[in-house]
Amino acid sequence: MNHLKSVRKENELTILNIWEAKRRIASIINRTPLIQSYILSEKVGRPVYLKLENVHEIGAFKVRGAANKILSLNEEEKKRGIATFSTGNHGMAVAYVAKKLGIEAVVCISQRVPNAKVDSLKRLGAKIEIYGDSQDEAGERCYELEKEKGLTVIEPFDDPHIIAGQGTIGLEILEEVPDLKDVIIPLSGGGLLSGIGLALKSNDPSIRITGVSMEHSAVMYESLKVGKPIKLVEKNTLADSLLGGIGLDNKYTFQMVQKYMDDVLLIKEEEISYSMAFMMDKHRMIMEGAAATGVAAVLGNKVAHQEGALAIIISGQNVDLSVLRQLIQNYS
Incomplete structure (x- = not known):
């Protein structure tokens, strides 16, 4: 998947951006646990570690990138307020950081965002605007607010500060797993994979990065196949956090995922x-569901076997209880 690697130099991030992010977000973001799953390790015959990004206060990794971006704003930008669009987790991350810093925030979401995430957004005090049937349509409303009210848009993934913030996960894994060989990362807009990929391969280019997505509406996957960003109609999926477009004018993540x-x-x-x-x-x-895609890849023996440790990014835990009840019933 390393084809079409032409990267615009003016858009290129470096490992220094991730180290800067690590220092910037330290006052807000706690280091997350990394545990070995002995059940999964026994299944595949190699050490399998779980990076628990689901234990953040908002229940998802997105708070890292949001913190790095919002903390980088100047005082005038903070005073005017911020806006974002999201399938849920990024919106919660922006609302959480904004509340901690005393910044007004508007979160634009589509009608597809699950009730559990809508309720969390309300608890965090953000103003919510529900618009359209997709993240792309919610994004259109977000940019209208930028023009109407002068709010600063906090991009969900295609922003250097967001990417660098997510990349701090990679730094933490490297510190704890010296024999790391494989990392499995949920793939949507590509901010998570781009940041972690940059962090890991800057240290050891031989570490294999595998992206995982759902079968339905996997926009980054389909975009890579045709060599340019495209739009897809969103379909219902348990991995709703992986829905949303990558932006037809994508500046960073499309090229970084390719790389x-x-x-x-x-x-x-x-x-x-x-x-x-x-x-x-x-x-x-x-x-x-988005977090479970990496576990599914291991349970299904989809990752090529080799020596050394494998890490799975457990990206979040925000799922409706009604969904969990149905899953347990089907499982048993």
């Missing part, structure tokens, strides 16, 4: 469902 991702896997809905239930059963761990 750093070694392989990409599409996960069936029934595999996502089973993996969510499996982790509740075996690890007593709640995770949302």
Whole structure:
């Protein structure tokens, strides 16, 4: 998946951006645990580690990038307020950081965002605007607010500060797993994979990066196939956090995913469902569908076997209880 690697030099991030992000967000973001899953390790015959980004206060990794971006704003920008568009987790991250810093925030979401995430947004005090049937349509409303009210838009993924913030996950993994060989990363707009990929491959280019997405509406996957960003109609999926376009004018993540991702896997809905239930059963761990895609890749023996440690990014845990009840019923 390393084709079409032409990277615009003016847009290129470096490992120094990630170290800067690590220092900037330290006052807001706590280091997350990395644990070995002995059940998964035994299944594949190599050490498998879980990077628990689901334990952040908002229940998802997105708070890293949001903190780095918002903390980089000048005082005038903070005073005017901020806006964002999201499938849920990024919106919660922006609302959480804005509340901590006393900044007014508007979050634009589509009608597809699950109730659990809408309720969390309300608790965090953000003003919510529900617009359209996709993240792209919610984004259109967000940019209208930028023009109407002078709000600063906090991009969900295609922004150097967002990418660098997510990349701090890679630095933490490197510090704890010296024999790291493989990392499995949920793939949507590409901010998470771009940041972690940059952090890891700047240290050791031989580390393999595998992106995982759902079969339905995998926009980055389909865009890579045709060599340019495209739009897709969003379809219902358990991995709702991976929905949303990558932007037809994508400046960063499309090229960075091309550069750093070694392989990409599409996960069936029934595999996502089973993996969510499996982790509740075996690890007593709640995770949302997007986070379970990496576990599904291991359970399905989809990752090429080799020596050395494998890490899975457990990206979030924000899922409706009604979904969990159905999963448990089907699993048992």
